[in-house]
Amino acid sequence: MATPNTPLWEVFIRSRNGLAHKHVGSLHASDATMALQAARDIYTRRGEGLSIWVVPSSAITASDPAEKGMMFEPAESKIYRHPTFYEVPEDVGHM
Protein backbone atom coordinates (compact mmCIF):
# COMPACT_ATOMS: atom_id res chain seq x y z
CA MET A 1 0.00 0.00 0.00
CA ALA A 2 1.38 3.42 -0.92
CA THR A 3 1.70 5.79 2.03
CA PRO A 4 -0.46 8.88 1.48
CA ASN A 5 1.29 12.26 1.31
CA THR A 6 1.87 13.66 4.80
CA PRO A 7 -0.57 16.54 5.52
CA LEU A 8 0.63 20.15 5.49
CA TRP A 9 0.28 22.42 8.57
CA GLU A 10 0.68 26.16 8.96
CA VAL A 11 2.69 27.31 11.96
CA PHE A 12 2.00 30.43 14.04
CA ILE A 13 4.29 31.59 16.84
CA ARG A 14 3.84 34.08 19.65
CA SER A 15 7.30 35.54 20.08
CA ARG A 16 6.64 37.44 23.32
CA ASN A 17 3.81 37.78 25.78
CA GLY A 18 1.45 40.49 24.65
CA LEU A 19 2.08 39.92 20.95
CA ALA A 20 -0.22 38.05 18.58
CA HIS A 21 0.68 34.70 17.06
CA LYS A 22 2.30 35.34 13.71
CA HIS A 23 2.54 33.03 10.71
CA VAL A 24 6.11 31.74 10.37
CA GLY A 25 5.87 28.96 7.80
CA SER A 26 4.58 25.48 7.23
CA LEU A 27 5.58 21.87 7.75
CA HIS A 28 4.43 18.30 7.17
CA ALA A 29 3.23 16.01 9.92
CA SER A 30 0.83 13.13 10.12
CA ASP A 31 -1.07 14.47 13.14
CA ALA A 32 -1.40 17.52 15.40
CA THR A 33 0.91 16.22 18.15
CA MET A 34 3.71 15.55 15.69
CA ALA A 35 3.04 18.88 13.97
CA LEU A 36 3.57 20.71 17.29
CA GLN A 37 6.79 18.84 18.01
CA ALA A 38 8.09 19.43 14.51
CA ALA A 39 7.17 23.13 14.74
CA ARG A 40 9.18 23.34 17.96
CA ASP A 41 12.21 21.77 16.25
CA ILE A 42 11.97 23.63 12.95
CA TYR A 43 10.87 27.11 14.00
CA THR A 44 12.04 27.68 17.58
CA ARG A 45 15.64 26.48 17.74
CA ARG A 46 16.81 29.86 19.02
CA GLY A 47 14.14 30.91 21.46
CA GLU A 48 11.86 32.44 18.83
CA GLY A 49 8.67 31.77 20.72
CA LEU A 50 6.63 31.15 23.84
CA SER A 51 3.60 29.59 22.22
CA ILE A 52 2.91 27.70 18.99
CA TRP A 53 -0.30 27.13 17.03
CA VAL A 54 -0.46 24.58 14.24
CA VAL A 55 -3.40 24.59 11.85
CA PRO A 56 -4.06 22.13 9.01
CA SER A 57 -3.38 24.08 5.82
CA SER A 58 -6.53 22.59 4.32
CA ALA A 59 -8.58 24.33 7.05
CA ILE A 60 -7.59 27.80 5.82
CA THR A 61 -9.94 29.64 3.49
CA ALA A 62 -8.10 32.36 1.61
CA SER A 63 -9.32 35.32 -0.40
CA ASP A 64 -8.53 35.22 -4.10
CA PRO A 65 -5.67 37.60 -4.98
CA ALA A 66 -7.15 38.02 -8.46
CA GLU A 67 -10.23 39.58 -6.87
CA LYS A 68 -8.44 41.81 -4.42
CA GLY A 69 -9.62 44.93 -6.26
CA MET A 70 -13.28 44.10 -5.73
CA MET A 71 -12.66 42.62 -2.29
CA PHE A 72 -10.98 45.67 -0.79
CA GLU A 73 -12.59 48.47 -2.81
CA PRO A 74 -15.12 49.39 -0.08
CA ALA A 75 -12.23 50.34 2.22
CA GLU A 76 -10.35 52.26 -0.47
CA SER A 77 -13.15 54.67 -1.28
CA LYS A 78 -14.19 55.62 2.26
CA ILE A 79 -11.63 58.22 3.18
CA TYR A 80 -14.01 59.56 5.85
CA ARG A 81 -13.04 56.52 7.92
CA HIS A 82 -9.66 58.12 8.58
CA PRO A 83 -9.06 60.81 11.20
CA THR A 84 -7.26 63.07 8.73
CA PHE A 85 -10.53 63.50 6.80
CA TYR A 86 -11.84 65.83 9.50
CA GLU A 87 -10.79 69.40 10.02
CA VAL A 88 -10.24 70.60 13.56
CA PRO A 89 -9.22 74.25 14.11
CA GLU A 90 -5.53 74.56 14.95
CA ASP A 91 -6.33 76.52 18.13
CA VAL A 92 -7.88 73.37 19.59
CA GLY A 93 -4.49 71.69 19.64
CA HIS A 94 -3.75 68.00 19.32
CA MET A 95 -6.77 65.74 19.17
Next chain:
Amino acid sequence: MYTQALNTAETDDRGLEDAGKAAQFQARIDAEERIEPNDWMLAAYRKTLTRQISQHAHSEIVGMLPEGNWITRAPTLRRKAALLAKVQDECGHGLYLYAAAETLGTSREELIDAMLAGKAKYSSIFNYPTLTWADIGTIGWLVDGAAIMNQIPLCRCSYGPYARAMIRVCKEESFHQRQGYEIMVTLCRGSDEQKAMAQDALNRWWWPVLMMFGPPDATSQHSDTSTKWKIKRFSNDELRQKFVDATVPQAHYLGLTIPDPGMTQDAEGHWRYSEIDWAEFKHVLAGNGPCNRDRMAARRKAHEEGAWVREAAAAYAAKRARRPTAQAAE
Protein backbone atom coordinates in the same frame (compact mmCIF):
# COMPACT_ATOMS: atom_id res chain seq x y z
CA MET B 1 25.35 28.10 -6.13
CA TYR B 2 23.05 25.58 -4.49
CA THR B 3 21.05 25.74 -7.70
CA GLN B 4 23.91 25.79 -10.16
CA ALA B 5 22.42 23.18 -12.52
CA LEU B 6 20.06 25.88 -13.72
CA ASN B 7 22.31 26.95 -16.54
CA THR B 8 19.95 25.61 -19.17
CA ALA B 9 17.32 27.81 -20.76
CA GLU B 10 13.63 27.18 -20.08
CA THR B 11 11.49 26.58 -23.10
CA ASP B 12 9.66 29.77 -23.81
CA ASP B 13 5.95 29.02 -23.53
CA ARG B 14 4.86 32.58 -22.90
CA GLY B 15 3.36 32.74 -26.37
CA LEU B 16 0.61 30.44 -25.17
CA GLU B 17 -0.30 32.63 -22.22
CA ASP B 18 -2.44 35.70 -21.99
CA ALA B 19 -0.21 38.54 -23.19
CA GLY B 20 -2.07 41.07 -21.04
CA LYS B 21 -1.61 39.07 -17.87
CA ALA B 22 2.04 38.45 -18.73
CA ALA B 23 2.64 42.19 -19.13
CA GLN B 24 0.85 42.90 -15.84
CA PHE B 25 2.96 40.23 -14.14
CA GLN B 26 6.21 41.76 -15.40
CA ALA B 27 4.98 45.22 -14.35
CA ARG B 28 4.42 43.96 -10.80
CA ILE B 29 7.94 42.55 -10.71
CA ASP B 30 9.41 45.75 -12.15
CA ALA B 31 7.59 47.69 -9.41
CA GLU B 32 9.35 45.45 -6.81
CA GLU B 33 6.07 43.87 -5.73
CA ARG B 34 6.34 40.35 -4.30
CA ILE B 35 4.60 37.52 -6.11
CA GLU B 36 2.62 35.28 -3.74
CA PRO B 37 1.54 31.63 -4.21
CA ASN B 38 -1.99 32.19 -5.46
CA ASP B 39 -1.10 35.12 -7.72
CA TRP B 40 -1.16 34.66 -11.47
CA MET B 41 2.35 33.89 -12.71
CA LEU B 42 4.03 32.85 -15.93
CA ALA B 43 4.32 29.08 -16.31
CA ALA B 44 8.06 29.44 -16.97
CA TYR B 45 8.48 31.54 -13.79
CA ARG B 46 6.75 28.80 -11.79
CA LYS B 47 8.85 26.10 -13.41
CA THR B 48 12.15 27.94 -12.91
CA LEU B 49 11.39 28.65 -9.27
CA THR B 50 10.22 25.11 -8.54
CA ARG B 51 13.52 23.84 -9.94
CA GLN B 52 15.62 26.46 -8.19
CA ILE B 53 14.00 26.21 -4.74
CA SER B 54 13.86 22.41 -4.79
CA GLN B 55 17.51 22.17 -5.87
CA HIS B 56 18.35 24.52 -3.05
CA ALA B 57 16.40 22.30 -0.62
CA HIS B 58 18.08 19.13 -1.89
CA SER B 59 21.46 20.84 -1.42
CA GLU B 60 20.70 21.62 2.22
CA ILE B 61 19.71 18.02 2.89
CA VAL B 62 22.61 16.41 0.99
CA GLY B 63 24.88 19.02 2.62
CA MET B 64 24.23 17.34 5.97
CA LEU B 65 26.20 14.28 4.83
CA PRO B 66 29.77 15.60 4.50
CA GLU B 67 29.55 17.34 7.88
CA GLY B 68 27.57 14.60 9.61
CA ASN B 69 30.61 12.46 8.82
CA TRP B 70 32.53 14.27 11.59
CA ILE B 71 29.94 14.58 14.37
CA THR B 72 31.12 11.45 16.18
CA ARG B 73 34.77 12.44 15.77
CA ALA B 74 34.62 16.12 16.72
CA PRO B 75 37.70 16.91 18.87
CA THR B 76 35.82 18.32 21.90
CA LEU B 77 32.31 18.28 23.31
CA ARG B 78 31.96 22.00 22.48
CA ARG B 79 32.82 21.37 18.83
CA LYS B 80 30.53 18.38 18.74
CA ALA B 81 27.55 20.30 20.11
CA ALA B 82 28.17 23.13 17.62
CA LEU B 83 28.49 20.79 14.65
CA LEU B 84 25.37 18.90 15.65
CA ALA B 85 23.45 22.20 15.88
CA LYS B 86 24.80 23.28 12.49
CA VAL B 87 23.80 20.04 10.78
CA GLN B 88 20.36 20.30 12.39
CA ASP B 89 20.09 23.84 10.99
CA GLU B 90 20.86 22.54 7.50
CA CYS B 91 17.98 20.11 7.87
CA GLY B 92 15.72 22.98 8.97
CA HIS B 93 16.83 25.02 5.95
CA GLY B 94 15.94 22.13 3.68
CA LEU B 95 12.49 21.97 5.25
CA TYR B 96 11.81 25.74 4.95
CA LEU B 97 12.82 25.50 1.32
CA TYR B 98 10.72 22.43 0.51
CA ALA B 99 7.74 24.26 2.03
CA ALA B 100 8.47 27.31 -0.15
CA ALA B 101 8.81 25.13 -3.26
CA GLU B 102 5.54 23.37 -2.50
CA THR B 103 3.61 26.64 -2.61
CA LEU B 104 4.25 26.53 -6.37
CA GLY B 105 2.14 23.39 -6.67
CA THR B 106 4.48 20.37 -6.49
CA SER B 107 4.32 18.17 -3.37
CA ARG B 108 7.37 17.58 -1.23
CA GLU B 109 7.06 13.85 -1.92
CA GLU B 110 7.33 14.48 -5.67
CA LEU B 111 10.29 16.84 -5.20
CA ILE B 112 12.14 14.31 -3.05
CA ASP B 113 11.36 11.45 -5.44
CA ALA B 114 12.84 13.48 -8.31
CA MET B 115 16.05 13.91 -6.31
CA LEU B 116 16.27 10.25 -5.30
CA ALA B 117 15.68 9.25 -8.93
CA GLY B 118 18.62 11.43 -9.93
CA LYS B 119 16.38 13.75 -11.98
CA ALA B 120 16.88 16.79 -9.73
CA LYS B 121 20.31 18.22 -8.93
CA TYR B 122 21.96 19.48 -5.77
CA SER B 123 25.07 21.62 -5.37
CA SER B 124 28.26 20.08 -6.74
CA ILE B 125 30.17 21.14 -3.61
CA PHE B 126 28.67 18.33 -1.54
CA ASN B 127 30.22 15.73 -3.83
CA TYR B 128 33.64 16.37 -2.30
CA PRO B 129 34.81 14.32 0.70
CA THR B 130 35.58 15.61 4.22
CA LEU B 131 38.92 13.92 4.86
CA THR B 132 40.07 15.71 8.02
CA TRP B 133 38.65 17.85 10.84
CA ALA B 134 40.06 20.91 9.04
CA ASP B 135 37.52 20.24 6.28
CA ILE B 136 34.74 21.00 8.77
CA GLY B 137 36.35 24.37 9.52
CA THR B 138 36.82 25.05 5.82
CA ILE B 139 33.23 24.15 4.95
CA GLY B 140 31.86 26.54 7.56
CA TRP B 141 34.24 29.31 6.57
CA LEU B 142 34.14 28.96 2.77
CA VAL B 143 31.11 26.89 1.75
CA ASP B 144 28.76 28.67 4.15
CA GLY B 145 30.52 31.95 3.40
CA ALA B 146 29.85 31.48 -0.31
CA ALA B 147 26.27 30.44 0.44
CA ILE B 148 25.68 33.64 2.46
CA MET B 149 27.06 35.74 -0.42
CA ASN B 150 24.52 34.11 -2.72
CA GLN B 151 21.60 33.99 -0.31
CA ILE B 152 21.58 37.58 0.94
CA PRO B 153 20.35 38.92 -2.43
CA LEU B 154 17.80 36.07 -2.52
CA CYS B 155 16.13 37.63 0.54
CA ARG B 156 14.87 40.24 -1.96
CA CYS B 157 13.83 37.70 -4.59
CA SER B 158 10.50 38.47 -6.30
CA TYR B 159 8.82 35.31 -5.00
CA GLY B 160 7.55 35.98 -1.47
CA PRO B 161 7.80 32.49 0.11
CA TYR B 162 11.37 32.01 -1.20
CA ALA B 163 12.45 35.44 0.01
CA ARG B 164 10.98 34.81 3.47
CA ALA B 165 12.65 31.39 3.73
CA MET B 166 15.98 32.97 2.78
CA ILE B 167 15.67 35.59 5.52
CA ARG B 168 15.41 32.84 8.13
CA VAL B 169 18.24 30.88 6.51
CA CYS B 170 20.59 33.89 6.37
CA LYS B 171 20.07 34.68 10.05
CA GLU B 172 21.14 31.15 10.98
CA GLU B 173 23.91 30.84 8.41
CA SER B 174 26.05 33.49 10.06
CA PHE B 175 26.68 31.21 13.07
CA HIS B 176 27.83 28.51 10.62
CA GLN B 177 30.47 30.66 9.03
CA ARG B 178 31.78 31.95 12.35
CA GLN B 179 32.04 28.47 13.87
CA GLY B 180 33.98 27.33 10.78
CA TYR B 181 36.39 30.24 10.92
CA GLU B 182 36.92 29.67 14.64
CA ILE B 183 37.99 26.09 13.89
CA MET B 184 40.46 27.44 11.31
CA VAL B 185 41.85 30.02 13.73
CA THR B 186 42.39 27.32 16.36
CA LEU B 187 44.16 25.01 13.89
CA CYS B 188 46.32 27.83 12.53
CA ARG B 189 47.43 28.81 16.03
CA GLY B 190 48.19 25.18 16.84
CA SER B 191 51.07 22.87 15.97
CA ASP B 192 52.79 22.87 12.56
CA GLU B 193 50.91 19.71 11.78
CA GLN B 194 47.55 21.33 12.56
CA LYS B 195 48.39 24.34 10.44
CA ALA B 196 49.42 22.07 7.58
CA MET B 197 46.08 20.31 7.93
CA ALA B 198 44.27 23.65 7.61
CA GLN B 199 46.31 24.57 4.52
CA ASP B 200 45.62 21.18 2.95
CA ALA B 201 41.86 21.62 3.46
CA LEU B 202 41.97 25.11 1.92
CA ASN B 203 43.93 23.72 -1.04
CA ARG B 204 41.30 21.09 -1.71
CA TRP B 205 38.19 23.29 -1.18
CA TRP B 206 39.21 26.61 -2.74
CA TRP B 207 38.46 25.85 -6.39
CA PRO B 208 35.29 23.78 -5.80
CA VAL B 209 33.98 26.67 -3.66
CA LEU B 210 34.59 29.18 -6.47
CA MET B 211 32.66 26.84 -8.76
CA MET B 212 29.65 27.02 -6.43
CA PHE B 213 28.77 30.39 -7.95
CA GLY B 214 28.04 28.65 -11.24
CA PRO B 215 29.37 29.05 -14.77
CA PRO B 216 30.94 32.34 -15.90
CA ASP B 217 28.47 35.01 -17.03
CA ALA B 218 29.51 34.63 -20.65
CA THR B 219 28.25 31.04 -20.77
CA SER B 220 25.33 31.09 -18.35
CA GLN B 221 22.21 30.76 -20.46
CA HIS B 222 19.73 31.02 -17.65
CA SER B 223 20.61 34.33 -16.07
CA ASP B 224 18.71 36.61 -18.44
CA THR B 225 15.18 35.57 -17.49
CA SER B 226 16.09 35.06 -13.84
CA THR B 227 17.41 38.62 -13.73
CA LYS B 228 14.36 39.97 -15.54
CA TRP B 229 12.11 38.20 -13.04
CA LYS B 230 14.22 39.51 -10.14
CA ILE B 231 14.96 36.01 -8.89
CA LYS B 232 18.61 36.79 -9.43
CA ARG B 233 19.98 40.21 -8.44
CA PHE B 234 23.69 39.74 -9.18
CA SER B 235 25.49 37.71 -11.81
CA ASN B 236 27.58 34.62 -11.02
CA ASP B 237 30.85 36.45 -11.67
CA GLU B 238 29.83 39.47 -9.58
CA LEU B 239 29.05 37.29 -6.56
CA ARG B 240 32.19 35.21 -7.06
CA GLN B 241 34.34 38.35 -7.09
CA LYS B 242 32.64 39.69 -3.96
CA PHE B 243 33.33 36.40 -2.22
CA VAL B 244 37.00 36.31 -3.25
CA ASP B 245 37.51 39.91 -2.12
CA ALA B 246 35.98 39.14 1.27
CA THR B 247 37.84 35.85 1.74
CA VAL B 248 41.44 36.58 0.73
CA PRO B 249 42.12 38.88 3.73
CA GLN B 250 40.57 36.25 6.04
CA ALA B 251 43.01 33.66 4.66
CA HIS B 252 45.89 36.09 5.15
CA TYR B 253 44.85 36.60 8.76
CA LEU B 254 45.09 32.85 9.26
CA GLY B 255 48.52 32.84 7.61
CA LEU B 256 47.23 30.49 4.92
CA THR B 257 48.03 30.68 1.21
CA ILE B 258 45.26 30.74 -1.39
CA PRO B 259 46.15 27.89 -3.78
CA ASP B 260 46.27 30.19 -6.80
CA PRO B 261 49.81 31.32 -7.64
CA GLY B 262 48.45 33.56 -10.40
CA MET B 263 46.26 35.60 -8.05
CA THR B 264 46.94 39.35 -8.09
CA GLN B 265 45.35 42.40 -6.53
CA ASP B 266 44.30 45.05 -9.05
CA ALA B 267 44.46 48.83 -8.67
CA GLU B 268 40.91 48.93 -7.23
CA GLY B 269 41.80 46.38 -4.58
CA HIS B 270 39.98 43.41 -6.16
CA TRP B 271 41.69 40.05 -5.94
CA ARG B 272 41.85 38.61 -9.47
CA TYR B 273 41.80 34.82 -9.56
CA SER B 274 43.12 32.55 -12.29
CA GLU B 275 41.02 30.64 -14.79
CA ILE B 276 38.65 28.11 -13.16
CA ASP B 277 38.73 24.52 -14.42
CA TRP B 278 35.17 24.29 -15.72
CA ALA B 279 35.77 20.81 -17.06
CA GLU B 280 35.97 19.59 -13.44
CA PHE B 281 32.74 21.42 -12.61
CA LYS B 282 30.90 19.75 -15.50
CA HIS B 283 32.38 16.39 -14.56
CA VAL B 284 31.09 16.65 -10.97
CA LEU B 285 27.70 18.02 -12.04
CA ALA B 286 27.34 15.12 -14.46
CA GLY B 287 27.59 12.72 -11.52
CA ASN B 288 31.27 11.84 -11.61
CA GLY B 289 32.67 13.74 -8.63
CA PRO B 290 34.48 11.92 -5.82
CA CYS B 291 31.32 11.31 -3.74
CA ASN B 292 28.27 11.58 -6.06
CA ARG B 293 27.42 7.89 -5.81
CA ASP B 294 27.96 7.79 -2.04
CA ARG B 295 25.71 10.80 -1.47
CA MET B 296 22.87 9.40 -3.55
CA ALA B 297 23.23 5.98 -1.96
CA ALA B 298 23.12 7.54 1.53
CA ARG B 299 19.99 9.57 0.70
CA ARG B 300 18.21 6.57 -0.82
CA LYS B 301 19.12 4.38 2.15
CA ALA B 302 17.84 6.98 4.63
CA HIS B 303 14.62 7.38 2.65
CA GLU B 304 14.00 3.63 2.41
CA GLU B 305 14.87 2.99 6.03
CA GLY B 306 12.49 5.76 7.11
CA ALA B 307 9.57 4.33 5.14
CA TRP B 308 8.23 2.33 8.08
CA VAL B 309 8.18 5.47 10.24
CA ARG B 310 6.13 7.38 7.66
CA GLU B 311 3.78 4.41 7.30
CA ALA B 312 3.37 3.99 11.05
CA ALA B 313 2.69 7.71 11.60
CA ALA B 314 0.10 7.72 8.80
CA ALA B 315 -1.57 4.55 10.15
CA TYR B 316 -1.68 5.98 13.68
CA ALA B 317 -3.19 9.28 12.46
CA ALA B 318 -5.78 7.36 10.41
CA LYS B 319 -6.68 5.21 13.41
CA ARG B 320 -7.09 8.26 15.66
CA ALA B 321 -9.20 9.98 13.02
CA ARG B 322 -11.62 7.04 13.07
CA ARG B 323 -12.12 7.44 16.83
CA PRO B 324 -13.32 11.03 17.27
CA THR B 325 -15.28 10.36 20.47
CA ALA B 326 -12.44 8.62 22.28
CA GLN B 327 -10.16 11.51 21.44
CA ALA B 328 -12.64 14.11 22.69
CA ALA B 329 -12.95 12.28 26.01
CA GLU B 330 -9.23 12.63 26.82
